[in-house]
Amino acid sequence: MPNRLAGETSPYLLQHANNPVDWYPWGPDALAAASFRDRPIFLSIGYAACHWCHVMERESFEHQPTARYLNDHFVSIKVDREERPDLDQVYMAAVQSMTGGGGWPMSVFLTPDGRPFYGGTYFPDEPRHGMPSFRQVLEGVDRAWREQRAEVEAAGGRLVAGLVEQGRITAGSDSPTAELLEDATVALESTFDQVNGGWGRAPKFPQAMTIEFELRRHVRIGDKGPLAIARRALDAMADGGLHDQLGGGFHRYSTDAYWLVPHFEKMLYDNALLARVYVHAWALTDDERYREVAQATLDYMIRELTTSDGAFAASQDADTDGIEGLTFTWRAPEIREVLGEAAELFGAAYGVTEDGNWEGVTVLSRVAPDEDLAASLDLAPDVVRTRLAEARHRLIARRGHRPQPARDDKALAAWNGLAIGAFADAAVALGEIDPAAADRYAAAAERAASTIIAGLLAPDGSLGRSWKDGRAVGRGVLEDYANLADGLLALYEATFDERWFTTARGLMDRVLARFADPAGGFFDTADDHERLVTRPKDVQDNAVPSGNAMAAQVLLRLAAWTGEGAYRDAAERAMRSVVSFVARYPSGFAHWLSAMDLALAPMVEVAIVAPAESPALTVTGPGELLAEVRRGFRPGQVVAATRDVAATAVPLLLDRVAIGGAPTAYVCHDFACRLPVTDAGALRRQLHE
Numbered sequence: 309m310p311n312r313l314a315g316e317t318s319p320y321l322l323q324h325a326n327n328p329v330d331w332y333p334w335g336p337d338a339l340a341a342a343s344f345r346d347r348p349i350f351l352s353i354g355y356a357a358c359h360w361c362h363v364m365e366r367e368s369f370e371h372q373p374t375a376r377y378l379n380d381h382f383v384s385i386k387v388d389r390e391e392r393p394d395l396d397q398v399y400m401a402a403v404q405s406m407t408g409g410g411g412w413p414m415s416v417f418l419t420p421d422g423r424p425f426y427g428g429t430y431f432p433d434e435p436r437h438g439m440p441s442f443r444q445v446l447e448g449v450d451r452a453w454r455e456q457r458a459e460v461e462a463a464g465g466r467l468v469a470g471l472v473e474q475g476r477i478t479a480g481s482d483s484p485t486a487e488l489l490e491d492a493t494v495a496l497e498s499t500f501d502q503v504n505g506g507w508g509r510a511p512k513f514p515q516a517m518t519i520e521f522e523l524r525r526h527v528r529i530g531d532k533g534p535l536a537i538a539r540r541a542l543d544a545m546a547d548g549g550l551h552d553q554l555g556g557g558f559h560r561y562s563t564d565a566y567w568l569v570p571h572f573e574k575m576l577y578d579n580a581l582l583a584r585v586y587v588h589a590w591a592l593t594d595d596e597r598y599r600e601v602a603q604a605t606l607d608y609m610i611r612e613l614t615t616s617d618g619a620f621a622a623s624q625d626a627d628t629d630g631i632e633g634l635t636f637t638w639r640a641p642e643i644r645e646v647l648g649e650a651a652e653l654f655g656a657a658y659g660v661t662e663d664g665n666w667e668g669v670t671v672l673s674r675v676a677p678d679e680d681l682a683a684s685l686d687l688a689p690d691v692v693r694t695r696l697a698e699a700r701h702r703l704i705a706r707r708g709h710r711p712q713p714a715r716d717d718k719a720l721a722a723w724n725g726l727a728i729g730a731f732a733d734a735a736v737a738l739g740e741i742d743p744a745a746a747d748r749y750a751a752a753a754e755r756a757a758s759t760i761i762a763g764l765l766a767p768d769g770s771l772g773r774s775w776k777d778g779r780a781v782g783r784g785v786l787e788d789y790a791n792l793a794d795g796l797l798a799l800y801e802a803t804f805d806e807r808w809f810t811t812a813r814g815l816m817d818r819v820l821a822r823f824a825d826p827a828g829g830f831f832d833t834a835d836d837h838e839r840l841v842t843r844p845k846d847v848q849d850n851a852v853p854s855g856n857a858m859a860a861q862v863l864l865r866l867a868a869w870t871g872e873g874a875y876r877d878a879a880e881r882a883m884r885s886v887v888s889f890v891a892r893y894p895s896g897f898a899h900w901l902s903a904m905d906l907a908l909a910p911m912v913e914v915a916i917v918a919p920a921e922s923p924a925l926t927v928t929g930p931g932e933l934l935a936e937v938r939r940g941f942r943p944g945q946v947v948a949a950t951r952d953v954a955a956t957a958v959p960l961l962l963d964r965v966a967i968g969g970a971p972t973a974y975v976c977h978d979f980a981c982r983l984p985v986t987d988a989g990a991l992r993r994q995l996h997e
Contacts, residue, residue, distance in 0.1 A: 312337075317776040318388040319716045320356040324365065328375035331386045334395060342383040342420035348453050348460075349418040350382040350446075353389050353396055356716035357560075357573035357623040359632055360430045361413040367433035368442045374433075377443065381450045382417075389414070390622055390720060391774050391782050394833050397844040401471055403427040415442075417449050422841050423464030426452075471842045478827035482887045483880065484904035492894035492901055493525055493534060499895065500537050504566040505544025507895060511571070512562045514545055516581035517849055517898040523588055524905050524943050535592075542589055545582075546601045549671035552636065553658060554704045555612070556604030558582050559636075560626070568673055569666045572633040572713075573626035576613055577852045579605050580620075580726035587734045592941040599738075603745065606734055609727060610752050612715075618755030619719035619763075619775060620727045628713045635710050637669035638703075646706050647699050653692070654699040657681055718776040721788035722852070724760050728753045728795030732802040735927040736938050743928040750927040753799050760792065761811060769818045770834075786823050786832045786855030789815045793862045804925040804949045806957050809869070816862055820878055828885035829856045847886050848896045856882055857899035861906060868911045868946045870959045871979070883907060902943075909944045912995065915974040916949040917964045922971065925949050932988035933973045937995065945995075 312332050313325040324331055332338035342349045354361035368374045378384050389396035389412065402424035404410045416427035426449055431442035452460055496518060499507055506512055519538045526535035545551055548567025550559050557579050559570035586602035613621045628634035640662050644651040659665060659675040682689040731753035738746040764772035764780050771789055773782030796812035822834040825845060832844040832855060847856045860879040867876035883904055890897040914937050923930045937947050948960045956962065966972050970986040975994040982994045
């Protein structure tokens with residue numbers, strides 16, 4: 309018989325709707341039940357694509373005796389961390405404080421009023437590897453609650469007080485400096501894995517935000533070192549098993565240090581962030597490999613993550629039919645069956661062996677470049693490329709007949725904002741060389757933006773968190789507002805449709821009004837959000853950019869478009885609040901580094917006014933002036949364009965005219981403007997001053 313989760317929209321919660329555990333969703337009913345029954349709360353937080361969440365469900369939550377014990381002694385609450393990032397953040401901080409580590413599934417025990425007093429992550433069904441069984445944990449917590457109630461409640465109170473103190477971050481007097489960015493660049497180089505690419509050991513995560521900063525450093529200072537580091541990381545990830553060599557897109561992380569065997573879930577945020585940084589790397593270097601990887605990733609997102617209403621789904625599961633990676637791995641006999649004589653070439657290119665490279669199967673990775681294969685087989689490189697493309701096409705067709713991983717269909721405002729930004733930047737970059745792809749990507753971004761705004765943006769300007777099955781769920785948090793605003797501003801620069809600009813500005817105005825911390829920066833929840841045991845304020849990047857760092861970047865760009873000093877002042881206060889953290893831990897604050905780089909470098913503002921009778925402004929043009937401002941990678945530039953100055957809502961365009969009836973560009977560097985130009989060559993010279 310279904311439990312109380314049956315009425316939810318989250319696929320993760322619905323996965324547990326038929327557990328014998330008497331689950332509650334988080335809410336007043338659950339907290340009231342715990343208070344009325346005077347029982348501790350067992351809070352389980354996870355997400356749909358989490359492998360170990362599924363394991364703990366099979367071992368414990370579907371186990372009748374364990375479920376009965378939970379039902380008799382606890383009030384059990386199940387939370388989708390992607391739907392309630394505020395709860396996830398508060399209670400993950402508690403688990404990390406108690407245990408020194410964290411992860412998912414998160415298992416936390418709370419007093420009836422929500423104070424955490426004990427917790428961990430995955431607990432097995434039987435004691436192993438030094439871990440107690442979940443049943444042992446439950447019995448120990450129940451005994452402590454009955455026999456040592458005062459000590460348990462006091463411990464919860466102390467822990468909450470510590471979390472409140474830990475969350476106090478105030479703006480200092482020190483502003484970001486060029487020296488800070490240089491020191492961070494040196495520190496990131498010193499920890500870079502020169503052999504395998506990337507940062508860290510096993511498990512190794514794709515650090516798109518750090519790579520983005522390295523690209524920006526190269527643009528700002530001309531030093532080849534940051535570019536070399538960025539390229540080594542991008543090349544290693546593109547070649548490895550982390551990258552889906554057939555279907556495009558990237559898995560969550562590598563279980564080893566050399567990018568070979570991934571944890572197979574695919575997350576929207578990873579693919580959006582990585583697609584965008586590969587687009588930027590291609591725009592900067594003209595390396596076609598980066599364009600191919602970016603487009604394959606974006607095409608994967610359109611093909612496999614687009615929901616029926618045009619938004620982007622949150623993730624694909626790591627498991628297929630309970631087996632991790634089943635959809636994505638291969639055995640040599642099947643490769644030969646599908647490819648015939650071409651199997652030898654494909655195996656040499658992608659590391660296919662009889663024994664496999666992981667648990668008897670092969671995770672495809674690029675082990676030999678086309679040129680080396682061509683030389684060893686006495687073939688022309690173009691022939692090798694053509695044959696490998698044909699082989700990939702045949703294998704992806706075979707893979708399509710396999711069982712597929714489950715998809716979490718909820719559309720999150722924050723992650724869709726990242727995706728919209730990636731598609732918009734790709735559309736701009738491809739406008740000249742591949743207009744059809746540019747139009748396709750701009751259309752995908754516009755569909756997602758329209759769906760999220762229609763479903764989640766309320767008339768009062770408040771934003772919801774999650775959209776699924778025609779229902780909005782949850783209150784938007786800081787990252788929802790900031791990420792969506794960032795994506796919409798990128799979409800405005802791609803299409804010059806001013807509704808995207810005005811919506812983005814409205815979102816950030818609400819951030820200033822509802823999320824601001826008087827001490828500097830922003831809380832993760834609005835001032836009218838549900839009151840939790842602490843009001844979270846996360847300034848560190850995790851798998852996604854810090855909402856505070858993203859807000860700072862968006863505010864700096866809005867200041868350039870609008871001339872509003874309040875936007876820049878808020879961004880600078882936010883940056884001053886984290887200078888000491890950035891100096892000590894640059895790898896955890898890469899998006900802040902990009903924000904600080906944006907704040908310290910000259911901002912270039914470009915306004916283009918076209919005659920009213922000229923063709924509509926689109927991602928593919930028209931005109932040489934638009935083409936010029938869209939070339940290359942220019943992170944410190946904002947562009948506005950219109951055919952109707954009288955009706956514009958973008959202050960940068962006000963009082964501009966099309967001189968002599970010709971499209972005219974106005975270039976300003978840090979609020980000092982040059983003479984208007986109508987010639988692309990003159991515009992190029994002004995942009996490069």
